[in-house]
Amino acid sequence: MGGEKIMKNYISGLSTIEKIEKLLLLAVFVVLVVVPHVSGTATITMVSRIMIFAVYAMAYDILRGYIGVIHLGFALFIGGGAYFVGIMISQFGVSLPVLLMAVVGTAIYSAIWALIVGRISGKSGLLATAMITMAFAEIMRSLMTVWRTVTQGEDGLTFRVPSPFDNRMFMFYASLAFMILMAFVLYKFTKSPTGRVWQAVRENEQRAIFLGYDTNRARTIALLVASIVGGLAGVMFGLLNRFVNTDLLGMQMTYNAMLYSLLGGSGTLFGAILGSGVVVLFQNLLLDLRGVHFIFERWLLFFGGLYIVVVMFMPRGIMGFYYDWKEKMAYKKRVKDGEKV
Amino acid sequence: MSLLKVSNLVSYIGLFTILHGVDMEIKQGEAVAILGRNGAGKTTFLRSVMGLVKTRSGSMVFDGNPLVGKPPHKVSRMGIGYCPEDYGVFDHLTIEENLNLAVHKKNAATAERMDYILDLFPDLKKAHKRNAHTLSGGQRQMLSVGRSLVNDPKIILIDEPSKGLAPVVIEKMALALKEISKKSTILLVEQNFHMATIVTDRYYIIDEGRTVHTGMMKDLENDKELQQQHLGL
Secondary structure (H helix, E strand, O other), X not given: OOHHHHHHHHHHOOOHXXXXXXXXXXXXXXXXXXXHHHOOHHHHHHHHHHHHHHHHHHXXXXXXXXXXXXXXXXXXXXXXXXXXXXXHHHHHOOOHHHHHHHHHHHHHHHHHHHHHHHHHHHHHOHHHHHHHHHHHHHHHHHHHHHXXXXXXHHHOEEOOOOOOOOOHHHHHHHHHHHHHHHHHHHHHHHHOHHHHHXXXXXXOHHHHHHOOOOHHHHHHHHHHHHHHHHHHHHHHXXXXXXXXXXXXXXXXXXXXXXHHHHHHOOOOOOHHHHHHHHHHHHXXXXXXXXXXXXXXXXXXXXXXXXXXXXXXXOOOHHHHHHHXXXXXXXXXXXXXXXXXX | OEEEEEEEEEEEEOOEEEXXXXXXXXXXXXXXXXXXXXXXXXXXXXXXXXXXXXXXEEEEEEOOEEOOOOOHHHHHHOOEEXXXXXXXXXXXXXXXXXXXXXXXXXXXXXXXXXXXXXXXXXXXXXXXXXXXXXXXXXXXXXXXXXXXXXXXXXXXXXXXXXXXXOHHHHHHHHHHHHHHHOOOEEEEEOOOHXXXXXXXXXXXXXXXXXXXXXXXXXXXXXXXXXXXXXXOO
């Protein structure tokens, strides 16, 4: 069968909603590919940041939305990854092999934290895990603050990045590729048998246990996946900013991950991309409006409002709302077609 | 040879000892009922076998392997299917997803068993794309029993499958369990005496955490005095 025929069959097999979805996705992709050629550095950097945050939020969504772990120290990974890049480059020189070492180091660092948290969550329950993870991030933040000789303490560490990562345009496409690759990997995980066990654990751990699943193992795998992906997002963030300070390990960064994933739709994975886009764009818009009225300097006020509106009218987030709507439409269609429902 | 042998089992929850000495022996291919009044310890016994309740003393041997101290997921992997009282289905997953979730190893035999389950419970076949939370109590029970069969367990522990169901659904469920008992070993906890008589051939009566009587179901059906004494019928 020719490629054209396969394509035709594929398109005719899709419903109208699915066709619109695919077109929209294609349009977003085209826009993203074109953006760096038609906008300034500020926009390029902002969109790159959105894409990196999207990966960070998707990783968080694996924990909160898929297996039900509340990790209050998730900043450990974005901060850890960025610090790894900064420290390695400032200590061992600006080169690609050093960067590669930083990537490997970040993965090992993230995996160690994941194993520790996995062990704790298996023994102490989820509430204790939430509190302990918050303490871990604070410990790490304090360590980075007092290790002034290497990290420059609260002033933060400025560093150069090796070529071609010092090019904004390259960094933009690297972030885009990183987001697409991570979204694909995480999506595959959620659809795999392991992903199904994660969802079973989230719904009712005991039920998953008597089906023969080692839920501690399932949780540790989820922690490993989320932590490593979160850490890699940190590496990318470090490369983009060429600067890292202790704020990246602070609670605010964990709240950001929560906010992006909740707003976009917890447990929907791709909602995290939407969530980070909406939040960062809205934040930038409000900051731009500072000149119009000083009230916009208090952008968190508006943010709180947006969050309340979303929680009230879309408790499952933007993507959750969309999926519910789609299900409703499909149900109506089945009724209309006379199918017994 | 016995498939499950329990000797003098003592189990506890928190500070309270619930089972004070349960003895039981189930042979391969048998369908056995555990009867007794409310609070006698029947559910706790099944949960003890699954490793969900802690054991203080006594022994449980399944297919030649000790069960005491094994974590529940390993007990399940040894070939013990469990249908809890509250069905234990995942509400936000479809019937199909609930069944697939239970599959430990996907192969031709699993696919065959899936067909067998869906043939056994046509209601599940019809609604296989529906989320479990939209199902009736009877359908949820069917899903729970069906799911426990997916991995071809050596024994199925079923906890009060008639609970909260309409008489006509109970009858349907009893016939399905009778059909299952032709292929699998069943240990059934049941308050509904009529259902127990349809499904099982032998019984144990548990009272105040102890095995107090055992015998053939046919004999119990004819012994009104024993029914009155232990089951309050």
